[in-house]
Amino acid sequence: MAHDVAIVGGGVVGCAIARELSRFRLRVLLIEKECEVGAGTSKSNSGIIHAGYHAGNGTLKGELEWAGNQKWDTLRAELDFGFERIGELMVAFDADQVAILEKYRDQGLRRAIPGLEVWDGERVRREEPAISAAVVAALHAPTAGVVNPYEVCFSLIDNARANGVDLMVDSRVTGIRRDADGTFAIAVGSRTVGARFIVNCAGLYSDEIARMAGAGDFVVRARKGEEYLLDKRLRGMVKKIVFPCPTPESKGILVIPTYDGTLMVGPTAHFVDDKEDRTTTAAGSDEVFRNVRRVVPGISERDCIAEFAGLRAVAAGEDFIIGPSEVKGFINCAGIQSPGLTAAPAIAELVRDMLQDEGLALEPNPSFVPSVRKRVHFATLSTEEQIRLADEDRRYGRIGCRCEQISEREIVDAIHAGARTLDGIKFRTRAGMGRCQGGFCSWRCMELLSSELDIPMTEITKRGGGSWIVCEREEGDDA
Amino acid sequence: MSEHHVSHYLCIGCPLGCRLEVEDDGTDIVEVRGWDCKRGERYGREEHTDPRRVVATTVKVRGALWARIPVKTSGSVPKAMVREIAKAVRNVEVEAPVRLGAAVLTDVLGTGVDIVATRDVERV
Amino acid sequence: MITDEIRHLARAYDVVISGGGPAGMAAAIGARSQGAEKILLIDREREAGGILWQCIHHGFGLHHFGEELTGPEYAQRYLEEVLENDIDVLTDTYVCDISPERQLKLMSGRHGIAVVDAKAVVLAMGARERTRGAIRIPGERPSGVLTAGLAQKFVNMMGYLPGRRVVILGSGDIGLIMARRLTLEGVEVKGVFEIMPHANGLNRNIVQCLHDYDIPLHLSTTVVDIHGRQRVEKVTVAPVDGALKPDLSRAWDIDCDTVLLSIGLIPENELSRKIDLRLDPVTSGPVVNSTMETSMNGVFACGNVVHIHDLVDFVSEESVLAGRNAGAYITGRRPPKDNIRLLPGDNVAYCVPHTLSSEREHIVYMRVRKPIEKCSVRFGEVLEKKLRYVFPAEMVNIKVKPQFLENFHGDALRVDVVQR
The missing domain is CATH 2.60.40 (Immunoglobulin-like)
Incomplete structure (x- = not known):
């Protein structure tokens, strides 16, 4: 039997739509090409819930940024992921830039965004002493926040699945055709799955998916952003997200205090031709640290513990492309670059309404449960609570990852929640994300994956595919 | 009288790494220079005439905490045979418990040297 | 005998040592020699002995035992001495925190969450390896880029290879040792690349680990790019100038599936930072006085957690001193204060x-x-x-x-x- 809706692409937008649709009596399938959801743009991103004033009026981005922003508190309460409204500062170095701040403030005030204020330099440095003395003013927006974007994807899909959504991973869509009865036949490798409606959230590849169905000839390009994570000993050095005032010359390198308390600096923004080019570069590193030091002079390359690059999916005209296509029942959700993460919950509701307009009947799912079981963050519990849990299960007492203080039980839970790779464990628990970058714990995480999933060590990968970690030793001579 | 020749070696006897000069007259060693201790002089002579090494590797162990147990040659073996010996030892399997010093393979490749465990492992 | 393990954890100890490697074991023996009675040696792994168990090569103990031992032999000798001295050994346990009153919070796979009081504490957590992020090697992020120490654990303890064609970046001793080790396991080691004009490891290791096996050592050369989307496929290396800037016009590619990093160790200062010890920005370890006491009263430190040693013998020597002083501290026989x-x-x-x-x-x-x-x-x-x-x-x-x-x-x- 065909699914009612097939969602192509399990990034944050696909996962949010899947979860939104799980509120209704529908057969929903999410198809993801990587071995886990959130593995592309959604993972390698700045993790910012934007304040709501950035994107211009008259754009979809502008409409959905503030609408999305307001949905994150409920989402967090239901789905238990890291999110905190830490606020942001857009800083200005001269009077011209102050005028730009004021323009942004007024744009925000017209949207009735609360708390927007332009601070003078003295106030800025009182709140954030690490900011350069050359900063003369800043726009403060308390509505901005940070999330762990990969956790959001995991929580959304876990909840969607608990409410009946089907998930296919390691599944690349290779063709889409329409059968005589009007349903779509979607080729996934050697299999074919059927669906009455398709939502295309395929990120960098959403142009290819649209073309397969004859549902659009837009082009999506990849704009790369390199990010550099700093040692957590700098925790508290900067407390709010800090942006430079956008100028034609500067693409805007940010200081982001992540939800987990590390500082992240970046991203760069340069188009690349290859949609798989996630390389970090010496030039990117120079650009990031040179620019960030203008705003926060105390930041140094020496504190870098890891770097990565992500690719934004950019459509011509720079705006989101969300809406029905010339093919009835096929909805595009493309070009979702920043503020796509912020907007994702609003996009999900918009797409829901569009599906209804296209003829999908939305009958509430009476057994819908909006929440997930709360995960244990052992290190953040009170000692009494820790004692109780560790007495119940000694694996809470065994340290798994020292740098981030993750217990072995949390790692096992992550495996049972669906982690099949080292990255799967890392992005669910933070084990391996700290300053040793897995040097201490990855062998143990591999042992746990091997025993819990009953697979040999040689089949364990970093992130699926051919990313194996160890191989068998060569046989010697018979002794 | 044949020509004297000086060869240079770096002593591996200890972390000091003395830089040795071995002078020979074509047949015999005339002098070893540059050493800080007698081990260095001995090493220089041996390295010049019959270089030898102690080989450390691992063998498979069943029933223990880890999959491998460390072993070494009980004495030095000709340098030219090191790779061959390592290969010969690779497939040896032992059963825990094993005691430090226990031979896991005797007279490896006819060298007269045994392969011995370099730690205890308990049965788990 | 070396699996002896305490069954009952007491509420209070004279000296508690965090870390059961060479530094911790020597400190325990040092503390006993000064009359400390109840001594607890804590290790996070399933057996005490530390990194020595995986350092299966020769070169340990010439100073301390007067003969050359392998790492496991050195560890076992020391551990036997620890147990003969009636020191309680608690494995599978991690010290998460220490209060100013020297109450330690332990996370233990055996005892759950436990709290013990100590009259004196010795920090002996050793070091961790610098990673790719620390030197920001450009390129893709495939699997197959790992530290030499982790590779050593895979090969010597777990029985797996980290790859089949290996490039080693950095000429630290662990990297040199692993070049030989992997060669003996049939792995092709393509070369060792060192950005500095001089090697970082001991000369003897260059001779017996590289020269013996014709493994090239490229000085003033570094990895400038890593290729491969899933697993490492090749690296680009280039010579560097006097300011360590790569000359990309002279770069070349090397096919490999693995990059081992041997680019230095850093004191494992997770706990030292958490309890706010004064740290030396050069060593990254705690500042210590001549009794190896840190800026926190009654908390001593020794071994690689203080500064990176190249010989375990010196770790032992320094740690016996730290342990003796911890023992003297609890008996009130404190030496005169430092004045220089x-x-x-x-x-x-x-x-x-x-x-x-x-x-x-x-x-x-x-x-x-x-x-x-x-x-x-x-x-x-x-x-x-x-x-x-x-x-x-x-x-x-x-x-x-x-x-x-x-x-x-x-x-x-x-x-x-x-x-x-």
Whole structure:
């Protein structure tokens, strides 16, 4: 039997739509090409819930940024992921830039965004002493926040699945055709799955998916952003997200205090031709640290513990492309670059309404449960609570990852929640994300994956595919 | 009288790494220079005439905490045979418990040297 | 016998040692020798002994035991001594926190969450390896880029290979040792690449690990790009100029499936930072006085958690001292306070301990920044010691006797290593 809706692409937008649709009596399938959801743009991103004033009026981005922003508190309460409204500062170095701040403030005030204020330099440095003395003013927006974007994807899909959504991973869509009865036949490798409606959230590849169905000839390009994570000993050095005032010359390198308390600096923004080019570069590193030091002079390359690059999916005209296509029942959700993460919950509701307009009947799912079981963050519990849990299960007492203080039980839970790779464990628990970058714990995480999933060590990968970690030793001579 | 020749070696006897000069007259060693201790002089002579090494590797162990147990040659073996010996030892399997010093393979490749465990492992 | 393990965890100890590697074991024995009675040695792994178990090669113990041992032999000898001294060994346990009153919070796979009181604490958590992020190697992020120590664990303990065609970045000792080790396991080691003009490991290891197996060592050369989207497929390497800037016009590619990093160790300072010890920005370890006591009363530190050693024998030597002082601390026999600060001067990166007492004999450990032949170590005007050569890879240790210090009346003594 065909699914009612097939969602192509399990990034944050696909996962949010899947979860939104799980509120209704529908057969929903999410198809993801990587071995886990959130593995592309959604993972390698700045993790910012934007304040709501950035994107211009008259754009979809502008409409959905503030609408999305307001949905994150409920989402967090239901789905238990890291999110905190830490606020942001857009800083200005001269009077011209102050005028730009004021323009942004007024744009925000017209949207009735609360708390927007332009601070003078003295106030800025009182709140954030690490900011350069050359900063003369800043726009403060308390509505901005940070999330762990990969956790959001995991929580959304876990909840969607608990409410009946089907998930296919390691599944690349290779063709889409329409059968005589009007349903779509979607080729996934050697299999074919059927669906009455398709939502295309395929990120960098959403142009290819649209073309397969004859549902659009837009082009999506990849704009790369390199990010550099700093040692957590700098925790508290900067407390709010800090942006430079956008100028034609500067693409805007940010200081982001992540939800987990590390500082992240970046991203760069340069188009690349290859949609798989996630390389970090010496030039990117120079650009990031040179620019960030203008705003926060105390930041140094020496504190870098890891770097990565992500690719934004950019459509011509720079705006989101969300809406029905010339093919009835096929909805595009493309070009979702920043503020796509912020907007994702609003996009999900918009797409829901569009599906209804296209003829999908939305009958509430009476057994819908909006929440997930709360995960244990052992290190953040009170000692009494820790004692109780560790007495119940000694694996809470065994340290798994020292740098981030993750217990072995949390790692096992992550495996049972669906982690099949080292990255799967890392992005669910933070084990391996700290300053040793897995040097201490990855062998143990591999042992746990091997025993819990009953697979040999040689089949364990970093992130699926051919990313194996160890191989068998060569046989010697018979002794 | 044949020509004297000086060869240079770096002593591996200890972390000091003395830089040795071995002078020979074509047949015999005339002098070893540059050493800080007698081990260095001995090493220089041996390295010049019959270089030898102690080989450390691992063998498979069943029933223990880890999959491998460390072993070494009980004495030095000709340098030219090191790779061959390592290969010969690779497939040896032992059963825990094993005691430090226990031979896991005797007279490896006819060298007269045994392969011995370099730690205890308990049965788990 | 070496799996002995305490069954019952007491509420209070004289000395608790965090870390059961060579430093912790020596500190425990040192504390016992000074009369500490109840001693607890804690290790996070499933057996005490530390990294030595995976260092299966020779080269340990010549100073301490007078013969050359493998790492496991050194560990076992020490651990036997620990157990003969009736020291409680608690494995599978991690010290998460220490209060100013020296109450330790433990996370234990055996005892759950436990709290113990200590009259004195010794930190001996060792070191961790620097990673790719620390030097920001550009390129893709495939699997197959790992530290040499992790590879050593895979090969020597778990019985797997990290790959089949390996490039080693950095000429630290672990990298050199692994070049030989992997070669003996049938792995093709394509070369060792070192950005500095001199090797970082001991000369003996260059001879017996690289020369013996014809493995090339490329000095003043580094990895400038890593290729491969899933697994490493190749690396690009390039020579560097005097300012360590790569000359990309002379770069070349090497096919490989693995990059081993041997780019240095850093003190494992997770706990030291958490309890707010004063740290030395050069060593990244705690600042210690001549009794190896940190800025927190009754908390001592020794071994690689303080500064990176190249020989385990010196770790043991330093740690016995720390343990003895911890033992003396609880019995109230504290030595006179230090009155001289050491200031690292020309070609001296750091000195440990950071302060001395003019009334006692000390061993001062230091590391130089660049190699010099025929040189002198000078402690101000009071002491000069001639050395044949110094290398950054080899720690310098100098005995300083009280007779040299008794006529020194300042409070800071500058240490220089200069050409003679």
